[in-house]
Amino acid sequence: MATDATAQDGRGAGGGAPAGDLILQMRSISKEFPGVKALSDVTLEVRRGEVHAICGENGAGKSTLMKVLSGVYPHGTYTGDILLGGEEVRFKGIRDSEEAGIVIIHQELALVPRLSLAENMFLGNEQASGGVVDWNKTRSQAAKLLRRVGLHDNPDVTPLDIGVGKQQLVEIAKALSKKVDLLILDEPTAALNDEDSAHLLGLIAEFRDQGITSIIISHKLNEIAAIADRVTVIRDGQTIETLDFHGAETITEDRIIKGMVGRPLDNRFPDHEPQIGAEALRVEDWTVYHPIDTERMVVDHAHLTVHQGEIVGLAGLMGAGRTELAMSVFGRSYGANISGRIYKNGQEISIRTVRDAIKHGIAYTTEDRKALGLNLIQTIRENISASALGKVSNWWGVVRGGAEDVVAEKYRKEFRIKAPTVESVVGKLSGGNQQKVVLSKWVNADPDVLILDEPTRGIDVGAKYEIYGIINALAAAGKAVIVISSELPELIGVCDRIYAVSQGRITGEVARADATQEELMRYMTMEKTPAGAGQAQEGTN
Amino acid sequence: MNVLREYFGRNVRQYGIVLALLLIVLLFQLLTDGRLLAPNNIAALFMQNAYVMILAIGMVAVIVAGHIDLSVGSVVAFIGGLVAIMMHNWGWSVPLAILAALVVGALVGAWQGFWIAFVGIPAFIVTLAGMLIFRGLAIVLVGQTIAPLPSSFNRIGNGSVANFLGFAGQMDVVTLVIGVIAIVGLVVSQVRARANLIKHELTVEVFGVFIGKLVVMGALIALVTYWLSLSRGGTPIILLIVGVLVLGFTFLMNRTVFGRHVYAVGGNRNAAILSGVSARNVDFMLFVNIGLLSAVAAIATTARAGAGVAAAGQNFELDAIAACFIGGTAVAGGVGKISGAMIGALIMGVLNMGLSILAVDAAWQQAIKGLVLLLAVALDIVSKRKGALR
Numbered sequence: 001m002a003t004d005a006t007a008q009d010g011r012g013a014g015g016g017a018p019a020g021d022l023i024l025q026m027r028s029i030s031k032e033f034p035g036v037k038a039l040s041d042v043t044l045e046v047r048r049g050e051v052h053a054i055c056g057e058n059g060a061g062k063s064t065l066m067k068v069l070s071g072v073y074p075h076g077t078y079t080g081d082i083l084l085g086g087e088e089v090r091f092k093g094i095r096d097s098e099e100a101g102i103v104i105i106h107q108e109l110a111l112v113p114r115l116s117l118a119e120n121m122f123l124g125n126e127q128a129s130g131g132v133v134d135w136n137k138t139r140s141q142a143a144k145l146l147r148r149v150g151l152h153d154n155p156d157v158t159p160l161d162i163g164v165g166k167q168q169l170v171e172i173a174k175a176l177s178k179k180v181d182l183l184i185l186d187e188p189t190a191a192l193n194d195e196d197s198a199h200l201l202g203l204i205a206e207f208r209d210q211g212i213t214s215i216i217i218s219h220k221l222n223e224i225a226a227i228a229d230r231v232t233v234i235r236d237g238q239t240i241e242t243l244d245f246h247g248a249e250t251i252t253e254d255r256i257i258k259g260m261v262g263r264p265l266d267n268r269f270p271d272h273e274p275q276i277g278a279e280a281l282r283v284e285d286w287t288v289y290h291p292i293d294t295e296r297m298v299v300d301h302a303h304l305t306v307h308q309g310e311i312v313g314l315a316g317l318m319g320a321g322r323t324e325l326a327m328s329v330f331g332r333s334y335g336a337n338i339s340g341r342i343y344k345n346g347q348e349i350s351i352r353t354v355r356d357a358i359k360h361g362i363a364y365t366t367e368d369r370k371a372l373g374l375n376l377i378q379t380i381r382e383n384i385s386a387s388a389l390g391k392v393s394n395w396w397g398v399v400r401g402g403a404e405d406v407v408a409e410k411y412r413k414e415f416r417i418k419a420p421t422v423e424s425v426v427g428k429l430s431g432g433n434q435q436k437v438v439l440s441k442w443v444n445a446d447p448d449v450l451i452l453d454e455p456t457r458g459i460d461v462g463a464k465y466e467i468y469g470i471i472n473a474l475a476a477a478g479k480a481v482i483v484i485s486s487e488l489p490e491l492i493g494v495c496d497r498i499y500a501v502s503q504g505r506i507t508g509e510v511a512r513a514d515a516t517q518e519e520l521m522r523y524m525t526m527e528k529t530p531a532g533a534g535q536a537q538e539g540t541n
Numbered sequence: 542m543n544v545l546r547e548y549f550g551r552n553v554r555q556y557g558i559v560l561a562l563l564l565i566v567l568l569f570q571l572l573t574d575g576r577l578l579a580p581n582n583i584a585a586l587f588m589q590n591a592y593v594m595i596l597a598i599g600m601v602a603v604i605v606a607g608h609i610d611l612s613v614g615s616v617v618a619f620i621g622g623l624v625a626i627m628m629h630n631w632g633w634s635v636p637l638a639i640l641a642a643l644v645v646g647a648l649v650g651a652w653q654g655f656w657i658a659f660v661g662i663p664a665f666i667v668t669l670a671g672m673l674i675f676r677g678l679a680i681v682l683v684g685q686t687i688a689p690l691p692s693s694f695n696r697i698g699n700g701s702v703a704n705f706l707g708f709a710g711q712m713d714v715v716t717l718v719i720g721v722i723a724i725v726g727l728v729v730s731q732v733r734a735r736a737n738l739i740k741h742e743l744t745v746e747v748f749g750v751f752i753g754k755l756v757v758m759g760a761l762i763a764l765v766t767y768w769l770s771l772s773r774g775g776t777p778i779i780l781l782i783v784g785v786l787v788l789g790f791t792f793l794m795n796r797t798v799f800g801r802h803v804y805a806v807g808g809n810r811n812a813a814i815l816s817g818v819s820a821r822n823v824d825f826m827l828f829v830n831i832g833l834l835s836a837v838a839a840i841a842t843t844a845r846a847g848a849g850v851a852a853a854g855q856n857f858e859l860d861a862i863a864a865c866f867i868g869g870t871a872v873a874g875g876v877g878k879i880s881g882a883m884i885g886a887l888i889m890g891v892l893n894m895g896l897s898i899l900a901v902d903a904a905w906q907q908a909i910k911g912l913v914l915l916l917a918v919a920l921d922i923v924s925k926r927k928g929a930l931r
Contacts, residue, residue: 330815331817333814333815353817353819354814354815354816354817355817355819358817364815366815371809371811371812372809372811372812372815373812373815374809374812375804375805375808375809375812375813375875376808376809377808377875377876378805378808378875382801382804382805385801386801386812386813386816386818387816389798389801389802390798393797393798397797397798397799398792398796398797398798399796399801401734401737401796402737402738402740402741405738406741409741421744441816
């Protein structure tokens with residue numbers, strides 16, 4: 001079946017796929033917010049038993065569509081029909097949609113950190129008789145469900161005791177505790193490393209075999225290509241096309257991107273001609289212990305150098321110690337018993353606080369921009385000037401209003417932050433634009449060394465390209481840039497040199513020309529035992 | 542007209558609270574047959590509620606940073622007692638006693654700030670302890686009521702600005718001059734702010750709205766000035782002190798690096814720390830600050846009573862906190878304005894005075910005030926929820 005024909009057939013009455021085959025039909029869905037048309041005549045058809053992916057840039061309307069489907073926006077607030085198994089449904093709330101067998105797992109994890117896994121899984125759906133909780137039943141059911149998603153943890157431990165990857169699986173187990181015909185996963189692997197992602201995707205495939213239909217929203221096109229049967233592309237609140245991976249045309253990632261951005265992306269990474277200068281930052285023998293579990297070594301005698309104009313990558317699996325290394329260098333904002341030496345432009349420096357780090361020209365943008373990077377209730381202007389208020393104030397600490405506006409306005413234009421004015425509240429911006437605000441804030445502090453932790457996490461393809469452009473421009477201006485990322489193609493596409501981190505140690509160093517995902521992955525999964533291998537690598541630093 | 546509606550639509554929160562104040566004033570004006578807005582009552586309104594306004598200035602900043610201070614009432618009693626003893630028992634001069642009171646206030650704040658900022662004990666607990674500690678110390682210190690105090694000291698709370706310019710008709714000329722200065726200051730500062738925005742090619746309010754706002758605000762100041770000029774003494778001294786504090790601290794909160802750090806810490810403490818803001822220093826300074834303002838409130842209260850009393854300052858912390866919340870300060874921190882808290886304090890003050898004129902039982906007054914606090918915050922939350930849906 002040809003790709004475009006699929007979409008056509010779907011719209012035509014009783015065309016290609018027989019109606020009985022369709023578990024879900026959303027017909028001509030339109031949803032307006034005051035001043036914005038979020039969805040305009042969107043059509044989505046999902047076949048029973050398939051894995052159906054939805055792709056689109058941030059703000060394209062994917063989440064709004066899923067909120068319409070799950071009853072977050074009740075019937076009457078949108079126009080169009082939803083047919084479930086051929087019958088029209090009108091949900092008044094999430095409870096209605098769950099009763100109909102639709103379960104949505106949101107991007108933000110919603111586990112209560114201090115309740116046990118069992119309690120979390122049956123929260124709102126307690127295994128009780130007459131209002132008294134049956135704990136034995138709760139525990140045994142929970143353990144059963146956990147095993148079904150491949151977890152063998154004790155259901156009495158709390159989410160705090162397990163990693164983010166496992167938490168996502170617990171969410172899925174929680175979904176399975178309800179009657180589920182249609183499972184919707186919104187960016188399920190956004191916070192997961194490759195290994196956990198692979199496990200999760202395998203699980204979705206397993207569910208397909210068990211007859212559960214899944215809708216998966218993801219930015220990670222390689223994952224979609226690996227798992228989805230069909231993909232619907234949404235752009236600017238409209239359905240663009242539905243592509244069939246089992247059809248005649250081979251669907252490549254570039255083919256999907258073309259639909260998402262409306263044009264073929266020739267190159268996912270902008271060109272970068274490195275102009276590498278003198279050494280900017282050198283970290284030697286850097287050792288950090290866990291702040292609470294102070295016996296545990298999180299960063300283990302790491303060596304690291306970065307030169308002016310150079311973009312250096314830090315590759316590692318989640319929990320490898322990349323963020324911990326960066327944050328401990330950035331004014332000891334993480335860890336305990338930190339030891340080691342830092343050299344800036346060849347001079348040894350002492351950094352005890354974030355303020356020291358900023359003074360020495362080091363900047364760090366966090367991987368968790370909502371919790372640690374931005375003040376979401378304040379404006380773009382206030383966020384951008386937060387790290388360098390001294391630059392827009394006079395000597396006795398009075399902020400010059402005009403100067404601050406000018407600075408913020410400059411970055412809004414230069415980095416193309418999509419907001420009407422710099423007085424827009426940051427919490428209302430999309431992920432990509434929020435990331436640009438974070439970058440503005442630190443570029444404005446005028447550092448010599450920028451450490452960017454997951455700078456493109458959770459943002460769409462177009463915005464990613466722009467962020468890469470900003471990174472290149474920073475390097476071209478002579479800044480030393482360290483990029484931490486879980487996405488290996490991104491590191492290989494952007495960086496001049498890549499360090500691999502495993503279990504707190506720098507286990508490898510690869511130049512751009514030699515970098516392959518396989519090579520990096522080998523270093524990233526290097527175990528601690530062969531001391532010789534680690535030693536040899538450190539010798540090359 | 543459309544522009545106007547849109548403008549007010551966006552600023553409902555800000556104007557809603559002013560509107561509520563005006564409504565309450567009108568209501569009591571009717572209920573009391575016009576006695577509420579008698580010139581002497583206007584002057585008394587400011588004198589009686591000066592302490593709430595002074596404490597609320599510091600409390601806004603503390604709440605914006607995500608803390609709370611439950612100790613201010615006890616600190617007022619403690620420092621009030623101390624300042625009375627210094628003058629009455631030890632024979633210190635008035636200026637020396639005032640200076641000493643301010644120093645003690647700062648030290649009390651530093652004590653509490655130390656535990657909060659550097660030991661990391663939640664402010665709720667530290668200031669709850671402070672509430673007990675300083676109330677206890679006040680009772681130990683004062684014992685019996687300490688009076689009389691020097692009349693020059695008492696004038697701070699009861700007196701008015703000396704009328705050395707005579708009268709124009711029935712009106713006190715000094716008060717008129719102060720009113721004119723206030724109006725001119727308002728117009729000049731607003732026009733300059735607007736010019737600055739235009740210079741940097743930033744969006745400004747529609748000209749008509751801008752002028753309308755100025756006219757309304759100017760008219761309100763003129764009206765209050767007119768009433769005060771007809772009152773027994775003219776402008777209360779304490780009103781001038783409150784005015785200077787409000788202007789100074791509004792500047793501190795809005796225009797200085799320190800003020801911006803307060804909002805940054807309140808909005809997202811971790812992000813602020815990772816931006817190089819020393820959250821500890823901010824916390825510490827905020828409590829030193831509210832300690833200082835508690836001392837000012839203690840001086841005002843003691844001067845108004847004309848005596849040092851161990852039971853002074855009872856429930857002051859609750860009045861100040863209520864004023865902040867009525868005035869739109871967010872419980873979760875990060876949001877809050879001194880101007881809002883001042884209007885909140887005035888709402889509480891007008892309620893107090895109106896209910897007193899109507900001779901409503903004190904117990905009922907308290908219940909009504911509690912209800913108003915609840916309704917004000919409920920209105921705030923509901924209006925925000927509507928805003929979020931849009």
